Amino acid sequence: MAFAAKSTEKTKYHYTYIYLYISIYIHVHLQCFSSSKHSLSDYFISEREREREREREREREREMEDEIFPMMGGDGPNSYAKNSNIQRKAADVITSGRLVPSIFENLDIENAQHSSISTAFRIADLGCSVGPNTFIQVQNIVDAVAQKYQHTRIQVPEFHVYFSDLVSNDFNHLFATLPRDRQYFVAGVPGSFHGRLFPKASLNFVYSAYALHWLSKLPQELRDPKSPAFNKKKISYGSAPYEVGHAYSVQYATDIEAFFRAREQELVPGGLMVLLIPGRPNSTLPAESSPAPVFESLESTLSDMVNEGLISEDKFESFNLPIYCPSMEELRTLIEENGCFDILKLELQPPMSISLPSVQECRAGMGTLLQKHFGDEANIEPLFDRYSKKTTAGNVAEDGMAVGFFVLLKRRYL
Numbered sequence: 001m002a003f004a005a006k007s008t009e010k011t012k013y014h015y016t017y018i019y020l021y022i023s024i025y026i027h028v029h030l031q032c033f034s035s036s037k038h039s040l041s042d043y044f045i046s047e048r049e050r051e052r053e054r055e056r057e058r059e060r061e062r063e064m065e066d067e068i069f070p071m072m073g074g075d076g077p078n079s080y081a082k083n084s085n086i087q088r089k090a091a092d093v094i095t096s097g098r099l100v101p102s103i104f105e106n107l108d109i110e111n112a113q114h115s116s117i118s119t120a121f122r123i124a125d126l127g128c129s130v131g132p133n134t135f136i137q138v139q140n141i142v143d144a145v146a147q148k149y150q151h152t153r154i155q156v157p158e159f160h161v162y163f164s165d166l167v168s169n170d171f172n173h174l175f176a177t178l179p180r181d182r183q184y185f186v187a188g189v190p191g192s193f194h195g196r197l198f199p200k201a202s203l204n205f206v207y208s209a210y211a212l213h214w215l216s217k218l219p220q221e222l223r224d225p226k227s228p229a230f231n232k233k234k235i236s237y238g239s240a241p242y243e244v245g246h247a248y249s250v251q252y253a254t255d256i257e258a259f260f261r262a263r264e265q266e267l268v269p270g271g272l273m274v275l276l277i278p279g280r281p282n283s284t285l286p287a288e289s290s291p292a293p294v295f296e297s298l299e300s301t302l303s304d305m306v307n308e309g310l311i312s313e314d315k316f317e318s319f320n321l322p323i324y325c326p327s328m329e330e331l332r333t334l335i336e337e338n339g340c341f342d343i344l345k346l347e348l349q350p351p352m353s354i355s356l357p358s359v360q361e362c363r364a365g366m367g368t369l370l371q372k373h374f375g376d377e378a379n380i381e382p383l384f385d386r387y388s389k390k391t392t393a394g395n396v397a398e399d400g401m402a403v404g405f406f407v408l409l410k411r412r413y414l
Contacts, residue, residue, distance in 0.1 A: 071129045072364045073170025098347070099137075099274065102408050103144040103205075106344055108270035109152055121145055121157045122203050123184075124266075126193040127211025128163040130173045134209075135182075141207060141274075142184055159184035164197055166190065168368075192216060194258045198266040206263055206273040213278050213291075215322040216255045219247035223318045235299045236321045238292020245286030252324040256334050264340035267411040273341070275407040279325050279348075289403070291323055294354065297390040298362060301383060302374075310382070311374060319373050321366075328405060335409065345408035359388040 123141055128134040142159050149156040163174060167190040178186060191197050193208070194216045221229035222244065229243040237245045263273060280289035292299075302319070305311040326334075328348060335343055357365065363384055371380055 100144040123205045124162040126208040164189040209276040236292045238290035248324045260338040269413040271411040273409040277405045301387045341409040347406045349404035
């Protein structure tokens with residue numbers, strides 16, 4: 001009995017020690033958890049916010065892919081490669097006597113030699129489409145840079161050229177038609193130029209010709225019948241109410257700000273950027289000087305097809321061209337607000353007459369956009385057959401994208 005009593009007593013003490021140990025353990029860890037609860041909560045909230053931001057970014061990317069469309073690929077009779085003479089002539093006019101001297105006078109080779117990418121000179125053409133226009137201007141840029149290196153008696157570097165356009169651009173045709181005698185290495189970079197495309201400080205020169213007037217998406221107000229910006233029976237902001245032009249302007253500002261934020265990260269300090277942008281005269285409202293006259297025949301064709309019941313009115317009224325031409329004042333303000341670029345040149349090209357797009361040119365530039373929007377209701381062939389009867393080769397638009405800007409920017413040393 002005494003042995004049993006002692007065993008029971010020892011057992012009681014044993015459990016008491018275990019109980020005390022567990023109590024102390026729990027108390028200490030509860031204290032630790034309590035003291036760290038705020039930081040843990042902040043961490044999980046921060047993680048949730050980051051995930052939400054990532055999802056918002058993915059949604060923006062999906063919206064961009066849904067809204068914007070490339071030029072017609074291939075080398076057929078309706079391809080952009082065969083029907084981009086207007087763009088080529090405009091680029092030739094605005095860069096003639098400007099591009100080479102601008103590079104020669106402003107390219108900072110000495111600082112480029114000390115950069116982390118000095119073994120090569122990297123050039124990006126944003127919105128390159130499928131050529132051949134991009135090849136002509138890229139070669140001009142390469143020649144001008146090489147001349148500057150030779151003039152300063154510094155060894156000419158290797159050239160890396162990145163051709164960039166939307167994911168659905170016809171890169172196969174682009175690469176199949178690369179100049180055989182090119183003196184540069186080539187890579188394709190698919191994606192929207194309204195976001196990042198390249199690593200930080202990886203480019204020496206950025207070029208974009210007649211691409212920045214394309215919006216990443218249409219303002220939602222244009223499709224809302226309850227909105228004062230509802231663009232009824234029109235496909236652009238020409239002669240439209242003030243609210244329509246304002247909605248386009250706001251979207252353009254959002255897009256161009258995103259464009260410059262991306263380029264400020266990608267260009268090396270001292271790197272150059274040349275932009276050719278269709279615009280409008282200063283002190284004019286968007287509705288007063290727009291690309292509308294260029295597309296009047298297309299708008300009239302769609303309206304006729306609505307009246308004949310070939311296209312629904314809802315489809316027509318929800319279709320707007322994702323194109324906007326800024327004024328020089330507007331563009332200058334947007335560049336200055338970014339704060340990372342010095343404006344070396346912002347020059348106005350004298351107004352020039354522009355021929356109305358032929359049926360092939362219209363298809364090359366607008367075919368994929370129209371097919372996406374109207375393809376389920378209207379046969380695209382009849383649409384362009386009707387369009388061809390409303391246009392005559394050589395007809396000139398009285399207004400439109402007849403004003404162009406030559407923009408030369410330098411990435412600041414911050």
